[in-house]
Amino acid sequence: MSKNTGAEDFTHYSVLLEETVSVLGVKEDGIYADLTLGGGGHSEQIAKRLTTGRLICVDADETAIEASKIRLAPYADRVTFVHSFNDRIDEILDELGIEKLDGAVADLGVSSFQLDNAERGFSYMQDAPLDMRMDRSSPLTAYDIVNRRSEEEIKKILYIYGEESFAPRIAAEICRRRAVSPIKTTFELSDAIKSAMPEKAKNGGHHPAKRSFQAIRIAVNGELDRLSDMLGKTIDRLAPGGVLAVISFHSLEDRIVKTVFNDAAKGCVCPPSFPVCVCGRKEKVKVITKKPVLPGEAELEENPRSRSAKLRACRRVCTE
DSSP, rough: OOOSSSSSGGGOTTTHHHHHHHHTTTTTTOOOESSSSSSSSHHHHHHTSSSSSSEEEEEEEEEHHHHHOOOOOOGGGGEEEEOOOOOGGGHHHHHHHHOOOEEEEEEOOOOHHHHHHHGOOSSSOOBBBOOOSTTTTTTOEEEEEEEHHHHHHHOOOOOOOOOTTTTHHHHHHHHHHHHHHHOHHHHHHHHHHHSSEEEEEEEESSSSTHHHHHHHHHHHHHHHHHHHHHHHHHHHHEEEEEEEEEEEESSHHHHHHHHHHHHTTTOOOOOOTOOSSSSSOOEEEEEEEESSSSOOOHHHHHHHGGGGGGEEEEEEOOOO
C-alpha cells in the first residue's frame, strides 16, 4: 500500500528567486546543485535553463523530494534527486561521479508547507505533536529535547540558537511543567513559553514563542553545525568561476555565511614585514555581494515571511 506523503500539498514560496538565479548565471551545459530543494522553485528556474547540463537536488525531507519530482517532471532528463542532509555534499558528488560544480544554491528557510502542516510540529500556530524533524527518519525530536534535556541544556539552546533573552525563565518553566506531566504538543510548549515571559515581553510585535521554537528546531536538525560544513565543502567543490548563493533568514545563519565567505576570500596572511609569502594561502573566492541582497517591496507584500531574508554569494577564483 502506498502512503500519502503529502507531496501533492507541498507549497513553498521561493524567496529572492530572480536575484538568486541571476547571480548564479546558469550555463546551459553547467553542473549545479540545489542544496535545499524545498518546493523546487529555485531548481525549476535552474533546470529550465539547462540543455546538456545537470542539476543535483538535495533535501533531508522526503516530502519535499516527492513534491519536486512532480514539479520538475518536464526536466527529468537533467535532474537527480538525493535524499540527504546537505553537509554530505562531498560524498554525494563523489557517489555521482561529479568532480566540480558550476554553481550551487541554498535557501535556508523552513518551507511554508512544513510551517503550515500541523503534523510536522514546526509551528506554534497549530497544535501538533512535538516533532520538528526535517528528516523524519532521524531519531531526535523536539519532544526529546523539551522533555529529556537538562534545564541548563535547554537554557543554552534557547539563548544560543534563539537569542532568547528570557531563556532561563522559559527553561525553568518547561522543567517545572514536565515534572508534572510530559510536554507533548506545540500548544503545550507554546503555553509554557508564554507563561514564563513577563507581560510586557509578550507584546513585542512577534509571537512570544517564535524564538524558542526556532531554537529547538535548529537543535533538532543540527542546522548551524551542518551549515558551516556544507558551505566549506561546497566552496571546495566549485569550479573556477562557479557561484555559491545562500539565502539566510536569521542573524545566526547570516553570520555563519558571512564568516565562511570572508574567510574563504582571504589570501596571504603573512605579516606585512615578510618580504615573500611563506604561508602559501590563496584566496578561494571573491565575495560578489558586498552587502546582502534583500527582498524588494513587491516581494515583501506578496510574501511577508521573506522580510528577514538575506542573499549572499561568492564566486570561486582558484582551485587547490
